[in-house]
Amino acid sequence: MKIKYELITNDNRARLGKLHTNHGTFDTPMFMPVGTLATVKTLTPEELKEVGSAVILSNTYHLWLRPGEDVIEKAGGLHKFMNYDGPILTDSGGFQVFSLAKPKDITEEGVHFKSHLDGKNLLLTPELSIQIQNKLDSDIAMSFDECIPYPADYDYAKKSTERTLRWAKRGKDVHQNANQSLFGIVQGGAYQDLRKWSALETVKLDFDGYSIGGTSVGEDKPTMYQMIDDAIKYLPENKPRYLMGVGEPEDIFAGIERGIDMFDCVLPTRLARHGNAFTPQGKINLKNLKYKEDFLPLDSTCDCYTCKHYSKAYLRHLFTAKESLGGRLLSIHNIRFLIKLTENIREAIKENRFLEYKKEFLDQYKNLND
Amino acid sequence: MKIKYELITNDNRARLGKLHTNHGTFDTPMFMPVGTLATVKTLTPEELKEVGSAVILSNTYHLWLRPGEDVIEKAGGLHKFMNYDGPILTDSGGFQVFSLAKPKDITEEGVHFKSHLDGKNLLLTPELSIQIQNKLDSDIAMSFDECIPYPADYDYAKKSTERTLRWAKRGKDVHQNANQSLFGIVQGGAYQDLRKWSALETVKLDFDGYSIGGTSVGEDKPTMYQMIDDAIKYLPENKPRYLMGVGEPEDIFAGIERGIDMFDCVLPTRLARHGNAFTPQGKINLKNLKYKEDFLPLDSTCDCYTCKHYSKAYLRHLFTAKESLGGRLLSIHNIRFLIKLTENIREAIKENRFLEYKKEFLDQYKNLND
Numbered sequence: 246m247k248i249k250y251e252l253i254t255n256d257n258r259a260r261l262g263k264l265h266t267n268h269g270t271f272d273t274p275m276f277m278p279v280g281t282l283a284t285v286k287t288l289t290p291e292e293l294k295e296v297g298s299a300v301i302l303s304n305t306y307h308l309w310l311r312p313g314e315d316v317i318e319k320a321g322g323l324h325k326f327m328n329y330d331g332p333i334l335t336d337s338g339g340f341q342v343f344s345l346a347k348p349k350d351i352t353e354e355g356v357h358f359k360s361h362l363d364g365k366n367l368l369l370t371p372e373l374s375i376q377i378q379n380k381l382d383s384d385i386a387m388s389f390d391e392c393i394p395y396p397a398d399y400d401y402a403k404k405s406t407e408r409t410l411r412w413a414k415r416g417k418d419v420h421q422n423a424n425q426s427l428f429g430i431v432q433g434g435a436y437q438d439l440r441k442w443s444a445l446e447t448v449k450l451d452f453d454g455y456s457i458g459g460t461s462v463g464e465d466k467p468t469m470y471q472m473i474d475d476a477i478k479y480l481p482e483n484k485p486r487y488l489m490g491v492g493e494p495e496d497i498f499a500g501i502e503r504g505i506d507m508f509d510c511v512l513p514t515r516l517a518r519h520g521n522a523f524t525p526q527g528k529i530n531l532k533n534l535k536y537k538e539d540f541l542p543l544d545s546t547c548d549c550y551t552c553k554h555y556s557k558a559y560l561r562h563l564f565t566a567k568e569s570l571g572g573r574l575l576s577i578h579n580i581r582f583l584i585k586l587t588e589n590i591r592e593a594i595k596e597n598r599f600l601e602y603k604k605e606f607l608d609q610y611k612n613l614n615d
Numbered sequence: 616m617k618i619k620y621e622l623i624t625n626d627n628r629a630r631l632g633k634l635h636t637n638h639g640t641f642d643t644p645m646f647m648p649v650g651t652l653a654t655v656k657t658l659t660p661e662e663l664k665e666v667g668s669a670v671i672l673s674n675t676y677h678l679w680l681r682p683g684e685d686v687i688e689k690a691g692g693l694h695k696f697m698n699y700d701g702p703i704l705t706d707s708g709g710f711q712v713f714s715l716a717k718p719k720d721i722t723e724e725g726v727h728f729k730s731h732l733d734g735k736n737l738l739l740t741p742e743l744s745i746q747i748q749n750k751l752d753s754d755i756a757m758s759f760d761e762c763i764p765y766p767a768d769y770d771y772a773k774k775s776t777e778r779t780l781r782w783a784k785r786g787k788d789v790h791q792n793a794n795q796s797l798f799g800i801v802q803g804g805a806y807q808d809l810r811k812w813s814a815l816e817t818v819k820l821d822f823d824g825y826s827i828g829g830t831s832v833g834e835d836k837p838t839m840y841q842m843i844d845d846a847i848k849y850l851p852e853n854k855p856r857y858l859m860g861v862g863e864p865e866d867i868f869a870g871i872e873r874g875i876d877m878f879d880c881v882l883p884t885r886l887a888r889h890g891n892a893f894t895p896q897g898k899i900n901l902k903n904l905k906y907k908e909d910f911l912p913l914d915s916t917c918d919c920y921t922c923k924h925y926s927k928a929y930l931r932h933l934f935t936a937k938e939s940l941g942g943r944l945l946s947i948h949n950i951r952f953l954i955k956l957t958e959n960i961r962e963a964i965k966e967n968r969f970l971e972y973k974k975e976f977l978d979q980y981k982n983l984n985d
Contacts, residue, residue, distance in 0.1 A: 282936040283929070287943070289920075312907065312932040320910050320928060328924045537682065540690050550659075554698045558690060559653070562682040566652045569939050573657070 247453050248332075248385060248426040250485040250506070254595065258504045261594040264300070264485060266332040266384050267424055268324070271299035272591055273485065273506040276497065276583040277334060279514065282307050283317070283327040285580075286514045287573040290329040296549060296581040297588065300332040300384070302509045305377050306341035306369070310362055314380040322382030334509070335383040337374045337416075337430075339390045340490070351391060353408065371412035372419045379422040386420070387456065388413040390430040395464040402434035406443050410450075417450055426453035428487060431476040434459060435468050444479035454485040457505070461490045469496070473503045480504075494523075494586060494610055498603045501590055508587075513579030518572045520564040523582035527611035531575070536561040549581035550574075617823050618702075618755060618796040620855040620876070626964040628874045634670070634855060636702040636754050637794055638694070641669035642961055643855065643876040646867065646953040647704060649884065652677050653687070653697040655950075656884045657943040660699040666919060666951040667958065670702040670755070672879040675747050676711035676739070680732055684750040692752030704879070705753040707744045707786075707800075709760045710828075710860070721761065723778065741782035742789045749792040756790070757826065758783040760800040765834040772804035776813050780820075787820055796823035798857060801846040804829060805838050814849035824855040827875070831860045839866070843873045850874075864893075864956060864980055868973045871960055878957075883949030888942045890934040893952035897981035901945070906931040919951035920944075 249265040250273075262273040277300045278285045278293060285293055285301060293301060303323060308314060320326040323333055339356075342349065346358040346367070355370030371389040378386035390409040393402050409432045420427050429452035433439030447455065457476050460469045473488065480486050485507055488500045492510020500508060516522065520532045524544045529536075531543070539557040551560075551574040563571030586606070593602035619635040620643075632643040647670045648655045648663060655663055655671060663671060673693060678684060690696040693703055709726075712719065716728040716737070725740030741759040748756035760779040763772050779802045790797050799822035803809030817825065827846050830839045843858065850856050855877055858870045862880020870878060886892070890902045894914045899906075901913070909927040921930075921944040933941030956976070963972035 282932070282938055284933060284938050284940045287939050289940070307936075311936050312928070316908055316928060316932070319908055320926065326926075326929055326932075328929075538686055538689055556690065556696075558682070558686060559696055559698075562652070562686070562696075563654060566677075566681050568652055568654045569657050569942070570654045570659070572939070573943075 246424060248485070250454065250483060252482060256594040256597045256599040257502070259501050259590075259594050259599045260504055260506060261591055262485070262506055264332075264506070266300070268330055268332040268384060269299075271332070274497075274501045274587050274590060275299050275507055276492070276587050277302045277507060277509040278580050279304075279509055279511045280327070280329075281511070282311065283323060285576070286518070287569065287576050290327070290331070292550075292577060293329070293580070294331065296577060297584040298331065298580065300334050300507070301329065302334045302336060303381070303383065304338070304341060305335045305374060305381065306338035306345070308335075308381060309338065309377050310360060314377040318380040318382070324382070332384040334385040335378045335381050335387065336489070337378070337387040337389040338369050339374070340392050342369050343392050353411075355389075371416040375416040375420050375427075379420065379425065382422065383425060385426045385428060385454065386422070387428050388416045388430050388452070390432055390458055392462060393432055393434045393459045395435060395459075395462045395468075397434050399436060402436055402439055406432045406434070406439050410443065410446050413447060413450055417452070428452050428454040428456050430456045430458040430489075431480075432459050433472075433476065435464060435472060437471075437475045440472060440475035441479060444476045448479060448481060452484070454487060455480045456487040456489050458489050460488065461496075466496075466499070470499050470503070473500060473505065477504050492583060494583070495607060497583070497586065498590070498607065502599065502603065513583055514576045517575035517579050520571065520575070522575050523579050525606075525609050531557060531560045531571075532564050533561075543578065544582070547578065547581065547585070549578045551578040616794060618855070620824065620853060622852060624965065626967045626969040627872070629871050629960075629964050629969045630874055630876060631961055631964040632855070632876055634702075634876070636670070638700060638702040638754060639669075641702070644867075644871045644957050644960060645669050645877055646862070646957050647672045647877060647879040648950050649674075649879055649881045650697070650699075651881070652681065653693060655946070656888070657939065657946050660697070660701070662920075662947060663699070663950070664701065666947060667954040668701065668950065670704050670877070671699065672704045672706060673751070673753065674708070674711060675705045675744060675751065676708035676715070678705075678751060679708065679747050680730060684747040688750040688752070694752070702754040704755040705748045705751050705757065706859070707748070707757040707759040708739050709744070710762050712739050713762050723781075725759075741786040745786040745790050745797075749790065749795065752792065753795060755796045755798060755824065756792075757798050758786045758800050758822070760802055760828055762832060763802055763804040763829045765805060765829075765832045765838075767804050769806060772806055772809055776802045776804070776809050780813065780816050783817060784820055787822070798822050798824040798826050800826045800828040800859075801850075802829050803842075803846065805834060805842060807841075807845045810842060810845035811849060814846045818849060818851060822854070824857060825850045826857040826859050828859050830858065836866075836869070840869050840873070843870060843875065847874050862953060864953070865977060867953070867956065868960070868977065872969070872973065883953055884946045887945035887949050890941065890945070892945050893949050895976075895979050901927060901930045901941075902934050903931070913948065914952070917948065917951065917955070919948045921948040
């Protein structure tokens with residue numbers, strides 16, 4: 246069965262909805278934690294559920310290299326392999342090929358590149374990406390696209406956007422997993438007419454959902470928000486919209502304000518590994534000396550396991566002593582923080598006070614590391 | 616309240632007993648996981664309880680350096696700091712001073728050495744060790760001793776053993792925490808008369824329990840077992856006996872056979888970090904290529920979280936991809952393996968078949984890495 250999006254209510258352009266999947270029904274807007282290598286770093290599936298995680302994301306490129314899609318297929322698919330019975334979305338590998346695996350050579354066929362692990366020459370094509378994802382047996386697969394750098398000249402952006410559409414069609418043509426949904430990705434760089442064209446043409450291919458790609462690649466915030474505006478108005482109401490790679494609270498608000506339903510980002514786990522934690526007042530770094538004898542939880546309003554049981558002094562100690570429990574406890578908190586944020590936002594949309602809640606949150610939240 | 620040892624029954628010299636502590640009553644013989652820096656590496660206290668952990672051990676030397684005993688005292692003691700409400704034993708720092716912190720200069724006053732972290736000149740004395748442990752507020756503190764190297768000449772061993780006794784008395788004299796028990800440590804190297812003398816004189820000081828120290832320092836197994844035999848017969852029946860730093864199954868059997876009640880070792884967590892797991896057939900290394908498509912649990916007879924939910928193929932993948940969840944899952948299994956072993960041994964003692972069970976287990980268990 247394919248996923249199904251059900252729109253519950255709107256608050257201006259912000260949408261409250263439900264995503265029906267083969268692994269349960271979940272509310273949107275939602276934040277999806279990233280489990281790059283079939284594990285959300287340091288955490289078990291039970292912990293992900295405890296923090297309210299719904300869909301998680303895993304990376305096709307990484308799983309293709311290690312352990313290989315055939316191993317996962319033989320294990321009975323990604324859910325069984327990693328012991329996660331909630332929904333899983335796999336990306337296409339496109340982003341990693343462009344960001345990790347350099348140098349690269351983009352042809353009509355696909356992308357030639359060297360493995361970031363051993364330098365081996367590899368070719369990832371739209372067909373192969375989908376075939377790998379079919380074997381991984383995720384709930385949602387993504388089309389293979391080129392993530393256009395920023396800035397890019399118009400001519401390059403146009404050619405790339407047209408090729409991404411041809412790739413989307415080629416991927417859809419070989420997609421064979423009846424239990425797996427397939428999303429299209431809107432590109433177009435920072436050009437309004439290309440975003441419109443990409444959205445309209447991608448929608449014509451009739452995917453199960455649509456992603457807005459090519460954001461968070463170095464552009465300023467107004468440009469990023471404009472990219473969303475230029476694409477989202479052409480996306481159908483009855484399909485989920487996914488903004489890839491976004492996890493900063495202000496960007497989650499900006500996306501939801503424009504009608505986005507799904508977000509993913511490595512930010513909460515990456516911050517955690519480096520001793521950083523979200524708080525309602527902004528991010529803090531637990532390694533800071535001032536927390537040495539701070540016996541309060543890192544966020545007294547938070548309902549996560551970490552905040553209920555540990556002090557900032559203990560967390561600081563774990564990081565100072567390079568104990569991996571520190572990264573684990575902060576990962577729990579940081580993921581919970583973003584998921585709780587989406588819970589609060591959903592509540593606000595339901596009560597038609599999304600913009601008030603946004604102001605209330607962002608007035609407190611300072612995007613500064615202390 | 617001090618701990619209290621209750622002898623339930625004997626099977627030859629093997630003892631089944633109960634250890635009554637301020638944090639609950641637990642069966643002996645027991646294996647104590649090691650939480651060096653106020654964390655049993657990668658695990659939460661809830662996970663330790665789930666694997667049946669009773670007492671855990673934490674290291675005075677490490678906590679003295681980081682975060683410092685004053686921070687832990689201000690936090691309300693080690694239990695509160697690390698969120699563990701079971702019993703905690705702290706060692707004296709003696710072993711770390713001798714193994715980690717070189718070069719050293721042993722005087723009657725104590726040990727002068729350089730911090731293994733920053734090379735700072737430090738002095739640890741019997742009094743300071745006890746004062747730090749008082750502040751940590753562990754349930755059981757250990758006397759400060761010299762762990763005699765092996766081999767050591769008779770004259771050195773004799774002088775060291777005599778000094779360790781003087782240190783034990785000095786530590787006991789400053790010990791002030793009424794809720795904390797204090798153990799004496801029998802030294803004497805590999806010399807029968809010194810072991811006897813050390814045991815008899817240490818017992819005269821009337822500690823709450825006794826440890827046999829100076830084993831696992833490079834001696835062969837028969838010598839190690841002889842060291843236990845030479846000391847344990849002089850220890851009182853009504854106090855617990857603790858063999859420090861022992862965690863290999865065959866040594867746990869050998870210790871229990873001789874009347875030991877408590878063991879600790881970093882082995883299960885250290886093995887786990889390197890991808891090694893205990894199985895009833897011996898240790899295996901999950902990084903081995905032969906596990907790439909092995910979708911069975913690592914030990915189908917094991918009741919731990921890891922064996923109930925994950926395959927060897929997945930565990931291997933985590934290690935290949937350097938994902939820290941791997942070390943965590945193997946730590947759970949390895950600690951459970953040793954605790955389950957002590958559970959089985961207790962059952963066997965109760966039924967007067969300790970030696971049969973020992974044979975049955977060791978006939979299967981090959982001490983080989985595959």
